[in-house]
Amino acid sequence: MDTPMDIPAARRALATEAVHAGRDDLARQGLHAAPIDLSTTYPSYDSRGEAARIDAFAATGAEPDGPPVYARLGNPTVARFETALARLEGTEAAVAFASGMAALSAVLLVRASLGLRHVVAVRPLYGCSDHLLTAGLLGSEVTWTDPAGVADALRPDTGLVMVESPANPTLAETDLRALAHACGSVPLLVDNTFATPVLQRPVEQGARLVLHSATKYLGGHGDVMAGVVACDEEFAGRLRQVRFATGGVLHPLAGYLLLRGLSTLPVRVRAASENAAELARRLAADPRVAAVHYPRIGGAMVAFETHGDPHDVIGGVRLITPAVSLGSVDTLIQHPASISHRIVDADDRRGAGVSDRLLRMSVGLEDVDDLWADLDGALGQGPAEHATAGAGHRTGPGV
Ligand SMILES: *Cc1c(COP(=O)(O)O)cnc(C)c1O
Numbered sequence: 001m002d003t004p005m006d007i008p009a010a011r012r013a014l015a016t017e018a019v020h021a022g023r024d025d026l027a028r029q030g031l032h033a034a035p036i037d038l039s040t041t042y043p044s045y046d047s048r049g050e051a052a053r054i055d056a057f058a059a060t061g062a063e064p065d066g067p068p069v070y071a072r073l074g075n076p077t078v079a080r081f082e083t084a085l086a087r088l089e090g091t092e093a094a095v096a097f098a099s100g101m102a103a104l105s106a107v108l109l110v111r112a113s114l115g116l117r118h119v120v121a122v123r124p125l126y127g128c129s130d131h132l133l134t135a136g137l138l139g140s141e142v143t144w145t146d147p148a149g150v151a152d153a154l155r156p157d158t159g160l161v162m163v164e165s166p167a168n169p170t171l172a173e174t175d176l177r178a179l180a181h182a183c184g185s186v187p188l189l190v191d192n193t194f195a196t197p198v199l200q201r202p203v204e205q206g207a208r209l210v211l212h213s214a215t216k217y218l219g220g221h222g223d224v225m226a227g228v229v230a231c232d233e234e235f236a237g238r239l240r241q242v243r244f245a246t247g248g249v250l251h252p253l254a255g256y257l258l259l260r261g262l263s264t265l266p267v268r269v270r271a272a273s274e275n276a277a278e279l280a281r282r283l284a285a286d287p288r289v290a291a292v293h294y295p296r297i298g299g300a301m302v303a304f305e306t307h308g309d310p311h312d313v314i315g316g317v318r319l320i321t322p323a324v325s326l327g328s329v330d331t332l333i334q335h336p337a338s339i340s341h342r343i344v345d346a347d348d349r350r351g352a353g354v355s356d357r358l359l360r361m362s363v364g365l366e367d368v369d370d371l372w373a374d375l376d377g378a379l380g381q382g383p384a385e386h387a388t389a390g391a392g393h394r395t396g397p398g399v
Contacts, residue, residue, distance in 0.1 A: 014088060014198065019263045022084030034080050036256045040071040057244070061237025071252075073244050078255035084262050085218065086230055088197040089210050093236035095243060096228045096255065100193065100213030101128055102248035103227030107160065107189060107209060108138045109246065110238040116159025117141055120150055122179075123352035126168040126191065126213070127341035130348070133162075144348075147174050151182040160209075164191040165200075166295040169336040169360040170353045171303050173295055180206025187235070193217070193327075198269040199297050209235065216327030216362075217300075220261040220268055224254045268329065268365065272300035275371065276363035280304075282372055288379045290357065300364075301326065305357040308380060310335050313359055316378030319370060326362030331371055333361045 012020070023034060044050050044067070053064040057073065068074040078096050086094040097103040108119070119133055119142045133142040143153045150161055161183045165174040171194070180188050189209040190202035196217045202210050212218055214226035227250075229239055243249060250258075280294035280302045293303040306313060313333070314322045320331045324339045334340060337356045341349050350356070363371070 012087075015266050017084070017087045018266050021087035021262075022080035022082075022259055034077060034256060034259055036252055037076045038252055039068075039075075042067045042069060044069070058241070061240040062233070063240070072247055072249055074240070075249070075252050075255065077252040077259075078250050081250075081255045081258040081262070082228065084259055085197075085212070085214075085228055088262065088265070089192070089203060089230035090197075090201050091203050091210065091230040092233040094228050094230040095236050095239040096214070096226060096250040096258075097243060098227070098248045098250055098254075099225050100126075100211065100215060100227035101132065103211055103213075103229050104129055104132065105138060106239050106242045106246070106248060107211070107229060108132075108140050109242045110235070111159030111187075112139055113238075113242075114159065116157055118143070118155050118158040119160045119162060120145060120153045120158055120186075121162040122147055122150070122164075122167075122174065123348070124167045124170055124172065124341070124354055125162065125164050126193075127336070127343050129162075129164075129191070130341070131343045134344070134348070147179050147182070150179060151184075154184065154186055158186050160189055161186055162189045162191070164194070165202075166194045166297070166299060166301065168194060169303055169340060169358060171293040171295045171299075171301055172353060173297065176200075176202055176205040176207060194295075194299055194301055195297060196265060196269050196299075198266050199273075199299055203230070208232065214258055215325065217265065217269060218261055218327075219254075219258055220265065220327060220329065221257075222325065222328035222330070224257040224261070226250050226254050226258055269300060271365055272363050273298045275365070275368045276300045276302050276361075278368050279361070279363060279371060279375065283375070286379070300362060302361045302363060304359055304361070305355060306359065306379065310357050310359050311338075312380060313375075313378045316380060317374055318377070319366065319374040320361070320378070326360075328362065329365050331362065331364040331366060333359060336360050 057064050082094040082096050117140050119140050121142055123144055145153045163174050187208040190207040191211045192202055193213045193216050210230040212228050214228050280292050283289045283304050284292040289304050290307050291305040320333050323332045324334045336354050341354050
Protein backbone atom coordinates (compact mmCIF):
# COMPACT_ATOMS: atom_id res chain seq x y z
CA MET A 1 0.00 0.00 0.00
CA ASP A 2 1.33 3.41 -0.93
CA THR A 3 0.97 5.63 2.14
CA PRO A 4 2.97 8.64 3.33
CA MET A 5 4.17 6.44 6.21
CA ASP A 6 6.34 4.55 3.74
CA ILE A 7 8.44 7.68 3.17
CA PRO A 8 11.23 7.98 5.78
CA ALA A 9 10.29 10.64 8.32
CA ALA A 10 13.39 12.74 7.70
CA ARG A 11 12.44 13.29 4.06
CA ARG A 12 8.89 14.45 4.57
CA ALA A 13 8.13 18.07 3.79
CA LEU A 14 6.60 20.38 6.40
CA ALA A 15 3.17 20.31 4.76
CA THR A 16 3.18 16.51 4.94
CA GLU A 17 4.35 16.41 8.54
CA ALA A 18 1.63 18.90 9.48
CA VAL A 19 -1.12 16.45 8.53
CA HIS A 20 0.59 13.11 9.33
CA ALA A 21 3.04 13.54 12.23
CA GLY A 22 1.76 12.16 15.52
CA ARG A 23 -0.76 10.04 13.62
CA ASP A 24 1.47 7.36 12.10
CA ASP A 25 -0.12 4.52 14.09
CA LEU A 26 -3.75 5.44 13.51
CA ALA A 27 -4.41 3.45 10.32
CA ARG A 28 -2.93 0.32 11.91
CA GLN A 29 -5.37 0.79 14.78
CA GLY A 30 -8.26 1.15 12.36
CA LEU A 31 -8.69 4.81 13.23
CA HIS A 32 -8.61 8.01 11.25
CA ALA A 33 -9.06 10.82 13.80
CA ALA A 34 -6.83 10.75 16.88
CA PRO A 35 -8.54 9.32 19.98
CA ILE A 36 -8.88 11.52 23.07
CA ASP A 37 -7.74 9.69 26.19
CA LEU A 38 -9.21 11.41 29.24
CA SER A 39 -7.96 8.87 31.80
CA THR A 40 -6.32 10.29 34.88
CA THR A 41 -5.07 6.89 35.99
CA TYR A 42 -4.26 3.55 34.34
CA PRO A 43 -4.76 0.02 35.68
CA SER A 44 -1.70 -2.15 36.22
CA TYR A 45 -1.60 -5.60 37.91
CA ASP A 46 2.20 -5.50 37.88
CA SER A 47 3.33 -3.07 40.58
CA ARG A 48 6.95 -4.32 40.36
CA GLY A 49 6.98 -3.31 36.70
CA GLU A 50 5.31 -0.01 37.58
CA ALA A 51 8.02 0.70 40.17
CA ALA A 52 10.71 0.08 37.58
CA ARG A 53 9.02 2.41 35.11
CA ILE A 54 8.76 5.16 37.72
CA ASP A 55 12.43 4.68 38.61
CA ALA A 56 13.37 5.02 34.95
CA PHE A 57 11.36 8.22 34.65
CA ALA A 58 12.98 9.63 37.78
CA ALA A 59 16.43 8.90 36.34
CA THR A 60 16.06 10.37 32.85
CA GLY A 61 12.61 11.84 32.36
CA ALA A 62 12.16 9.58 29.34
CA GLU A 63 8.54 8.82 28.59
CA PRO A 64 7.64 5.51 30.28
CA ASP A 65 7.15 2.56 27.93
CA GLY A 66 3.71 1.06 27.85
CA PRO A 67 0.61 2.70 29.27
CA PRO A 68 1.02 5.86 31.33
CA VAL A 69 0.86 5.57 35.12
CA TYR A 70 -0.94 8.79 35.97
CA ALA A 71 -2.06 11.72 33.84
CA ARG A 72 0.45 14.14 35.36
CA LEU A 73 3.21 11.86 34.10
CA GLY A 74 2.03 11.64 30.54
CA ASN A 75 -0.98 11.39 28.26
CA PRO A 76 -1.18 9.66 24.84
CA THR A 77 -3.25 12.39 23.17
CA VAL A 78 -0.91 15.13 24.35
CA ALA A 79 2.03 12.97 23.26
CA ARG A 80 0.68 12.97 19.69
CA PHE A 81 0.78 16.77 19.64
CA GLU A 82 4.30 16.74 21.12
CA THR A 83 5.52 14.29 18.48
CA ALA A 84 4.02 16.35 15.69
CA LEU A 85 5.41 19.67 16.92
CA ALA A 86 8.88 18.15 17.36
CA ARG A 87 8.77 16.99 13.73
CA LEU A 88 7.73 20.44 12.55
CA GLU A 89 10.49 22.16 14.54
CA GLY A 90 13.07 19.52 13.61
CA THR A 91 13.84 18.55 17.21
CA GLU A 92 14.12 15.18 18.97
CA ALA A 93 11.28 15.95 21.36
CA ALA A 94 8.73 18.46 22.57
CA VAL A 95 7.08 18.85 25.96
CA ALA A 96 3.65 20.46 26.28
CA PHE A 97 2.33 22.56 29.15
CA ALA A 98 -0.89 24.24 30.25
CA SER A 99 0.16 27.60 28.79
CA GLY A 100 3.11 29.37 27.24
CA MET A 101 3.97 30.84 30.63
CA ALA A 102 3.90 27.38 32.26
CA ALA A 103 6.34 26.22 29.55
CA LEU A 104 8.72 29.12 30.19
CA SER A 105 8.45 28.56 33.95
CA ALA A 106 9.45 24.93 33.52
CA VAL A 107 12.54 25.92 31.51
CA LEU A 108 13.59 28.37 34.24
CA LEU A 109 13.01 25.74 36.94
CA VAL A 110 15.11 23.17 35.08
CA ARG A 111 18.04 25.58 34.97
CA ALA A 112 17.55 26.87 38.53
CA SER A 113 17.57 23.28 39.82
CA LEU A 114 21.16 23.11 38.54
CA GLY A 115 22.06 26.36 40.34
CA LEU A 116 21.98 28.31 37.07
CA ARG A 117 19.64 31.13 38.03
CA HIS A 118 21.02 33.91 35.85
CA VAL A 119 19.21 34.68 32.58
CA VAL A 120 20.42 36.94 29.79
CA ALA A 121 17.51 38.26 27.77
CA VAL A 122 16.90 40.56 24.84
CA ARG A 123 13.99 43.02 24.91
CA PRO A 124 11.29 43.22 23.86
CA LEU A 125 9.76 39.98 25.06
CA TYR A 126 6.08 39.21 25.51
CA GLY A 127 4.96 41.34 28.48
CA CYS A 128 4.45 38.50 30.95
CA SER A 129 7.76 36.83 30.00
CA ASP A 130 9.47 40.15 30.71
CA HIS A 131 7.57 40.38 34.01
CA LEU A 132 8.41 36.82 35.09
CA LEU A 133 12.12 37.53 34.60
CA THR A 134 12.17 41.11 35.90
CA ALA A 135 10.18 40.34 39.04
CA GLY A 136 12.32 37.25 39.71
CA LEU A 137 9.16 35.32 40.58
CA LEU A 138 10.98 31.99 40.20
CA GLY A 139 14.17 33.17 41.85
CA SER A 140 15.94 33.99 38.60
CA GLU A 141 18.02 37.10 38.02
CA VAL A 142 17.95 38.77 34.62
CA THR A 143 20.42 40.89 32.68
CA TRP A 144 18.78 42.72 29.78
CA THR A 145 20.96 43.45 26.79
CA ASP A 146 20.89 43.71 23.02
CA PRO A 147 22.08 40.79 20.89
CA ALA A 148 25.55 42.33 20.52
CA GLY A 149 25.91 42.48 24.32
CA VAL A 150 24.98 38.87 25.04
CA ALA A 151 28.51 37.40 25.04
CA ASP A 152 29.70 39.99 27.59
CA ALA A 153 26.65 39.48 29.80
CA LEU A 154 27.28 35.74 30.31
CA ARG A 155 28.39 34.64 33.79
CA PRO A 156 29.38 31.26 35.24
CA ASP A 157 25.85 30.92 36.67
CA THR A 158 24.06 31.92 33.43
CA GLY A 159 21.58 29.17 32.67
CA LEU A 160 19.74 30.60 29.71
CA VAL A 161 19.76 33.21 26.97
CA MET A 162 16.31 34.21 25.79
CA VAL A 163 15.09 36.05 22.71
CA GLU A 164 11.94 36.41 20.62
CA SER A 165 12.28 36.83 16.88
CA PRO A 166 10.18 38.42 15.48
CA ALA A 167 9.58 39.95 18.89
CA ASN A 168 6.26 40.69 20.52
CA PRO A 169 5.07 43.41 19.89
CA THR A 170 7.58 45.38 17.77
CA LEU A 171 8.38 42.52 15.35
CA ALA A 172 12.09 43.27 15.79
CA GLU A 173 14.21 40.47 14.30
CA THR A 174 17.43 38.98 15.62
CA ASP A 175 20.16 37.17 13.70
CA LEU A 176 19.66 33.85 15.51
CA ARG A 177 22.75 32.19 14.07
CA ALA A 178 25.01 34.97 15.33
CA LEU A 179 23.24 35.02 18.69
CA ALA A 180 23.55 31.24 19.10
CA HIS A 181 27.26 31.59 18.42
CA ALA A 182 27.55 34.31 21.09
CA CYS A 183 25.88 32.02 23.65
CA GLY A 184 28.69 29.46 23.59
CA SER A 185 27.59 26.52 25.70
CA VAL A 186 24.69 28.36 27.36
CA PRO A 187 21.36 27.18 25.94
CA LEU A 188 19.63 29.70 23.68
CA LEU A 189 15.85 29.74 23.99
CA VAL A 190 14.02 31.25 21.03
CA ASP A 191 10.35 32.10 21.48
CA ASN A 192 9.10 31.14 18.01
CA THR A 193 5.44 31.95 18.68
CA PHE A 194 5.24 34.67 16.00
CA ALA A 195 7.19 32.92 13.23
CA THR A 196 5.98 29.34 13.76
CA PRO A 197 8.02 26.50 12.22
CA VAL A 198 6.43 27.38 8.90
CA LEU A 199 8.62 30.49 8.61
CA GLN A 200 11.57 29.72 10.87
CA ARG A 201 13.12 26.72 12.62
CA PRO A 202 15.44 28.16 15.29
CA VAL A 203 17.16 24.84 16.05
CA GLU A 204 18.58 24.85 12.51
CA GLN A 205 20.23 28.16 13.42
CA GLY A 206 21.77 26.93 16.66
CA ALA A 207 19.06 27.43 19.29
CA ARG A 208 18.74 24.62 21.85
CA LEU A 209 15.20 25.39 23.00
CA VAL A 210 12.19 26.57 21.00
CA LEU A 211 9.24 27.91 22.96
CA HIS A 212 5.70 28.43 21.71
CA SER A 213 2.65 29.94 23.20
CA ALA A 214 0.59 27.24 21.45
CA THR A 215 -2.42 29.35 22.39
CA LYS A 216 -1.58 31.39 19.30
CA TYR A 217 -0.85 29.98 15.82
CA LEU A 218 -0.43 26.29 16.72
CA GLY A 219 -3.97 26.07 18.09
CA GLY A 220 -4.95 28.72 15.60
CA HIS A 221 -8.62 29.17 16.45
CA GLY A 222 -8.58 31.10 19.71
CA ASP A 223 -10.08 28.23 21.71
CA VAL A 224 -7.17 26.45 23.37
CA MET A 225 -4.53 27.63 25.84
CA ALA A 226 -1.21 25.79 25.79
CA GLY A 227 2.55 26.06 25.70
CA VAL A 228 5.27 23.79 24.36
CA VAL A 229 9.05 23.54 24.33
CA ALA A 230 10.74 21.76 21.41
CA CYS A 231 14.28 20.60 22.20
CA ASP A 232 16.69 17.66 22.43
CA GLU A 233 15.64 14.53 24.34
CA GLU A 234 17.98 15.24 27.26
CA PHE A 235 16.45 18.64 28.02
CA ALA A 236 12.97 17.24 27.33
CA GLY A 237 13.53 14.66 30.06
CA ARG A 238 14.27 17.40 32.59
CA LEU A 239 11.20 19.33 31.45
CA ARG A 240 8.98 16.25 31.89
CA GLN A 241 10.37 15.77 35.40
CA VAL A 242 9.58 19.39 36.28
CA ARG A 243 6.13 19.07 34.71
CA PHE A 244 5.46 15.92 36.73
CA ALA A 245 6.58 17.59 39.97
CA THR A 246 4.96 20.99 39.48
CA GLY A 247 1.81 19.97 37.61
CA GLY A 248 1.51 22.42 34.72
CA VAL A 249 0.18 19.69 32.41
CA LEU A 250 -1.81 20.19 29.23
CA HIS A 251 -5.35 18.81 29.19
CA PRO A 252 -5.86 15.97 26.66
CA LEU A 253 -8.70 17.83 24.94
CA ALA A 254 -6.32 20.74 24.39
CA GLY A 255 -3.77 18.25 23.04
CA TYR A 256 -6.36 17.00 20.56
CA LEU A 257 -7.26 20.52 19.42
CA LEU A 258 -3.60 21.39 18.99
CA LEU A 259 -2.91 18.30 16.89
CA ARG A 260 -5.86 19.26 14.72
CA GLY A 261 -4.61 22.87 14.59
CA LEU A 262 -1.18 21.77 13.37
CA SER A 263 -2.69 20.09 10.33
CA THR A 264 -3.72 23.47 8.87
CA LEU A 265 -0.80 25.48 10.28
CA PRO A 266 1.12 25.83 6.98
CA VAL A 267 -1.91 26.95 4.96
CA ARG A 268 -3.17 29.26 7.69
CA VAL A 269 0.20 30.93 8.20
CA ARG A 270 0.79 31.39 4.47
CA ALA A 271 -2.67 32.78 3.75
CA ALA A 272 -2.70 35.11 6.77
CA SER A 273 0.84 36.27 5.91
CA GLU A 274 -0.28 37.28 2.42
CA ASN A 275 -3.04 39.37 3.96
CA ALA A 276 -0.64 40.87 6.50
CA ALA A 277 1.95 41.79 3.88
CA GLU A 278 -0.72 43.51 1.80
CA LEU A 279 -2.09 45.43 4.81
CA ALA A 280 1.48 46.43 5.78
CA ARG A 281 1.94 47.81 2.24
CA ARG A 282 -1.31 49.80 2.39
CA LEU A 283 -0.56 51.11 5.89
CA ALA A 284 2.94 52.18 4.85
CA ALA A 285 1.48 54.19 1.97
CA ASP A 286 -1.14 55.86 4.18
CA PRO A 287 -0.42 59.40 5.41
CA ARG A 288 -2.36 58.75 8.65
CA VAL A 289 0.21 56.13 9.62
CA ALA A 290 3.56 57.21 11.08
CA ALA A 291 5.42 53.88 10.98
CA VAL A 292 4.83 50.26 9.99
CA HIS A 293 6.76 47.26 11.30
CA TYR A 294 6.64 44.09 9.25
CA PRO A 295 9.29 41.36 9.53
CA ARG A 296 11.63 40.45 6.68
CA ILE A 297 10.71 36.78 7.16
CA GLY A 298 7.03 37.70 6.76
CA GLY A 299 4.28 36.40 9.00
CA ALA A 300 0.77 37.39 9.95
CA MET A 301 1.64 40.07 12.53
CA VAL A 302 1.80 43.76 11.67
CA ALA A 303 2.64 46.58 14.07
CA PHE A 304 2.09 50.24 13.26
CA GLU A 305 2.03 53.68 14.78
CA THR A 306 -0.57 56.29 13.93
CA HIS A 307 -0.32 60.07 13.86
CA GLY A 308 -3.66 60.14 15.65
CA ASP A 309 -4.69 58.61 18.99
CA PRO A 310 -4.21 54.78 18.90
CA HIS A 311 -7.14 54.36 21.30
CA ASP A 312 -9.42 55.79 18.61
CA VAL A 313 -8.36 53.02 16.23
CA ILE A 314 -9.15 50.38 18.86
CA GLY A 315 -12.53 52.01 19.46
CA GLY A 316 -13.21 52.32 15.75
CA VAL A 317 -12.84 48.79 14.37
CA ARG A 318 -16.00 46.84 13.56
CA LEU A 319 -14.91 43.73 11.65
CA ILE A 320 -11.52 43.39 13.35
CA THR A 321 -11.84 42.35 17.00
CA PRO A 322 -10.19 44.62 19.57
CA ALA A 323 -8.65 41.96 21.80
CA VAL A 324 -5.33 40.79 23.16
CA SER A 325 -3.81 37.49 21.93
CA LEU A 326 -3.05 36.56 18.35
CA GLY A 327 -2.75 33.76 15.85
CA SER A 328 -6.41 33.00 15.32
CA VAL A 329 -8.27 32.68 12.01
CA ASP A 330 -9.80 36.13 12.57
CA THR A 331 -8.05 39.47 12.85
CA LEU A 332 -7.34 40.97 16.28
CA ILE A 333 -5.87 44.34 17.19
CA GLN A 334 -4.62 45.64 20.52
CA HIS A 335 -2.62 48.45 22.09
CA PRO A 336 0.46 46.86 23.74
CA ALA A 337 1.16 49.78 26.09
CA SER A 338 -2.36 49.30 27.53
CA ILE A 339 -2.69 45.53 27.47
CA SER A 340 -0.11 42.91 26.40
CA HIS A 341 2.86 44.91 27.74
CA ARG A 342 1.09 46.90 30.47
CA ILE A 343 2.79 44.88 33.19
CA VAL A 344 6.24 45.99 31.98
CA ASP A 345 7.58 49.19 33.61
CA ALA A 346 6.75 52.10 31.27
CA ASP A 347 10.38 53.21 30.85
CA ASP A 348 11.56 49.67 30.15
CA ARG A 349 8.72 49.25 27.68
CA ARG A 350 9.54 52.45 25.79
CA GLY A 351 13.24 51.63 25.93
CA ALA A 352 12.45 48.36 24.16
CA GLY A 353 10.81 50.23 21.29
CA VAL A 354 7.21 49.76 22.43
CA SER A 355 5.97 53.30 21.91
CA ASP A 356 2.70 54.50 23.40
CA ARG A 357 1.41 54.90 19.83
CA LEU A 358 2.14 51.33 18.75
CA LEU A 359 -0.73 49.08 17.71
CA ARG A 360 -0.26 45.34 17.18
CA MET A 361 -2.46 43.53 14.72
CA SER A 362 -2.76 39.77 14.25
CA VAL A 363 -4.03 39.35 10.72
CA GLY A 364 -6.46 36.52 10.01
CA LEU A 365 -8.01 34.88 6.99
CA GLU A 366 -10.72 37.40 6.09
CA ASP A 367 -10.81 39.04 2.68
CA VAL A 368 -8.03 41.62 2.62
CA ASP A 369 -10.22 44.35 1.12
CA ASP A 370 -12.77 43.91 3.93
CA LEU A 371 -9.94 44.18 6.47
CA TRP A 372 -8.58 47.29 4.80
CA ALA A 373 -12.00 48.91 4.68
CA ASP A 374 -12.36 48.36 8.43
CA LEU A 375 -8.87 49.70 9.19
CA ASP A 376 -9.43 52.64 6.90
CA GLY A 377 -12.60 53.55 8.77
CA ALA A 378 -10.95 53.07 12.17
CA LEU A 379 -8.04 55.31 11.20
CA GLY A 380 -10.63 58.01 10.67
CA GLN A 381 -9.88 61.32 9.03
CA GLY A 382 -6.40 61.45 10.54
CA PRO A 383 -4.70 64.84 10.42
CA ALA A 384 -7.01 67.15 8.43
CA GLU A 385 -4.73 67.64 5.44
CA HIS A 386 -4.46 63.84 5.08
CA ALA A 387 -8.17 63.03 4.86
CA THR A 388 -8.63 60.36 2.21
CA ALA A 389 -11.51 59.50 -0.06
CA GLY A 390 -11.71 56.01 1.38
CA ALA A 391 -12.46 57.11 4.94
CA GLY A 392 -15.94 56.23 6.10
CA HIS A 393 -16.77 53.36 3.79
CA ARG A 394 -16.85 50.22 5.80
CA THR A 395 -18.00 46.72 5.11
CA GLY A 396 -18.41 43.62 7.15
CA PRO A 397 -20.61 42.39 9.96
CA GLY A 398 -21.46 44.71 12.79
CA VAL A 399 -21.56 47.87 10.69
C1 LIG B 1 1.16 34.86 24.44
C2 LIG B 1 2.63 34.72 24.43
C3 LIG B 1 3.29 34.04 25.46
C4 LIG B 1 2.57 33.48 26.67
O1 LIG B 1 1.78 32.40 26.29
P1 LIG B 1 0.41 31.97 27.08
O2 LIG B 1 -0.04 30.81 26.29
O3 LIG B 1 -0.48 33.16 27.04
O4 LIG B 1 0.82 31.64 28.46
C5 LIG B 1 4.66 33.88 25.36
N1 LIG B 1 5.35 34.38 24.30
C6 LIG B 1 4.75 35.06 23.31
C7 LIG B 1 5.56 35.60 22.18
C8 LIG B 1 3.38 35.26 23.34
O5 LIG B 1 2.79 35.95 22.36
